Amino acid sequence: MExxxxxxxxxxxxxxxxxxxxxxxxxxASPTDPMAESTRYAASLAQSTLRxxxxxxxxxxxxxxxxxxxxxxxxxIPVVGESAKRELNHKSLAQLLAEDALLNLRVEAAGADLTxxxxxxxxxxxxxxxLKSALDRIIGGRFSYRLHARTEPIxxxxxxxxxxxxxxxxxxxxxxxxxxxxxxxxxxxQEELIQRIEEVLGIDLFGLKLEACPILEVTLELWxx
Amino acid sequence: MKERGFMxxxxxxxxxxxxxxxxxxxxxxxRHQRSLGTVDDISDSALLATAAEIQGDLxxxxxxxxxxxxxxxxxxxxxYDDAARxxxxxxxxxxxxxxxxxxxxxxxxxxxxxxELDVPNSSAWSGISLEGVEGGYALARLEPxxxxxxxxxxxxxxxxxxxPLENIEVFVDSRYFLLQERMDEFVERRGDICTWWGIxxxxxxxxxxxxxxxxxxxxxxxxxxxxxx
Numbered sequence: 001m002e003x004x005x006x007x008x009x010x011x012x013x014x015x016x017x018x019x020x021x022x023x024x025x026x027x028x029a030s031p032t033d034p035m036a037e038s039t040r041y042a043a044s045l046a047q048s049t050l051r052x053x054x055x056x057x058x059x060x061x062x063x064x065x066x067x068x069x070x071x072x073x074x075x076x077i078p079v080v081g082e083s084a085k086r087e088l089n090h091k092s093l094a095q096l097l098a099e100d101a102l103l104n105l106r107v108e109a110a111g112a113d114l115t116x117x118x119x120x121x122x123x124x125x126x127x128x129x130x131l132k133s134a135l136d137r138i139i140g141g142r143f144s145y146r147l148h149a150r151t152e153p154i155x156x157x158x159x160x161x162x163x164x165x166x167x168x169x170x171x172x173x174x175x176x177x178x179x180x181x182x183x184x185x186x187x188x189x190q191e192e193l194i195q196r197i198e199e200v201l202g203i204d205l206f207g208l209k210l211e212a213c214p215i216l217e218v219t220l221e222l223w224x225x
Numbered sequence: 226m227k228e229r230g231f232m233x234x235x236x237x238x239x240x241x242x243x244x245x246x247x248x249x250x251x252x253x254x255x256r257h258q259r260s261l262g263t264v265d266d267i268s269d270s271a272l273l274a275t276a277a278e279i280q281g282d283l284x285x286x287x288x289x290x291x292x293x294x295x296x297x298x299x300x301x302x303x304x305y306d307d308a309a310r311x312x313x314x315x316x317x318x319x320x321x322x323x324x325x326x327x328x329x330x331x332x333x334x335x336x337x338x339x340x341e342l343d344v345p346n347s348s349a350w351s352g353i354s355l356e357g358v359e360g361g362y363a364l365a366r367l368e369p370x371x372x373x374x375x376x377x378x379x380x381x382x383x384x385x386x387x388x389p390l391e392n393i394e395v396f397v398d399s400r401y402f403l404l405q406e407r408m409d410e411f412v413e414r415r416g417d418i419c420t421w422w423g424i425x426x427x428x429x430x431x432x433x434x435x436x437x438x439x440x441x442x443x444x445x446x447x448x449x450x451x452x453x454x
Binding site: 011012014015016017018019021022025026029030032033036037039040043044047050051054055090091092094095098178180181182183184185187189190213214215217 | 233237246271282396
């Protein structure tokens with residue numbers, strides 16, 4: 001009789017152990033994949049953000065103005081007056097980005113950026129600030145982000161001409177959730193783009209038969225925090 | 226107490242564990258299926274987003290075509306009357322836009338193989354129409370020819386979209402109509418301005434001659450009279 005009682009106790013203990021194991025297994029299993037859900041949300045937010053860059057005017061983000069200059073110095077001489085000031089409040093953020101790409105092409109020779117006379121250099125800097133504040137407002141701290149805009153480089157024998165800019169807030173970034181890309185056409189034809197490159201370099205590229213792709217690729221990555 | 230027919234607790238517990246394992250594997254399978262669905266959803270919505278972005282980019286291209294036409298025609302603005310000038314801007318903008326589309330269509334396809342912009346010959350284009358809106362700004366409207374469309378397909382070819390391009394409308398931030406109105410007013414009143422300006426100059430000159438015995442001419446005063454006229 002005593003042995004039987006002991007057997008019952010062991011039986012109940014094993015039962016309790018098995019039930020606890022079952023509860024633990026159930027608790028660990030989740031019907032949804034949180035990573036998939038946040039990836040879906042991030043992708044949708046990234047697409048909406050790119051579209052809002054294309055459709056929102058600069059006015060909605062506090063306006064945009066800059067001054068023409070040279071080698072990083074503003075033209076503040078009295079003769080020039082207000083004619084060096086550019087106010088572009090009715091344009092969209094994407095439009096400004098495409099114009100910036102055209103006006104601030106970079107020339108690289110032997111892996112180093114060449115310092116050129118770029119009258120609209122101030123636009124590049126101010127636009128980066130504007131885009132940063134716009135992205136901070138749209139994404140609203142939900143994710144870390146990196147916006148990358150680039151044109152296809154044009155390779156010459158002696159130099160490489162391209163545009164590339166990056167605006168990022170990756171201070172608390174953990175995992176990349178999505179990467180969405182938008183194509184923007186530059187406000188210039190292939191011919192005008194080649195002319196622009198000739199202006200930038202100060203040489204004639206007539207005999208080189210260059211092919212320039214007038215597309216700016218804008219990629220927005222969202223990262224979890 | 227009769228023990229026969231009773232199940233030991235251990236066997237019941239093992240049964241419960243097996244049931245739970247079954248439930249969990251079913252949940253894992255459903256989760257996997259849902260994840261696959263999520264990937265498809267993201268890919269489909271990315272395709273729709275690309276379509277919307279390209280439509281937005283075409284609007285921007287239309288805007289630049291109008292800017293360029295406004296610049297070209299306005300350099301010789303006095304060669305036209307209002308209607309002819311507007312017509313010249315519309316025709317030139319249409320030509321620029323058609324030229325631009327012929328270039329960016331292949332560029333899109335080169336960047337993203339999922340995209341194909343199908344636009345018929347530019348001779349079939351009805352043309353851009355310009356309309357004045359509040360503040361003297363312009364609204365450009367274009368009805369692309371029948372058959373113009375944007376084709377997109379997903380990478381695995383499971384989804385294909387054909388979106389007809391119709392009625393592209395864009396706000397042009399150039400105050401062309403305000404300038405035209407002001408110029409018309411100025412031209413209309415040009416005769417009056419000359420008369421009034423002349424009268425004011427004569428009166429001042431005669432007044433000066435009678436009172437001081439000499440006539441003083443001053444450019445700043447003349448400008449003030451001109452502006453007052």
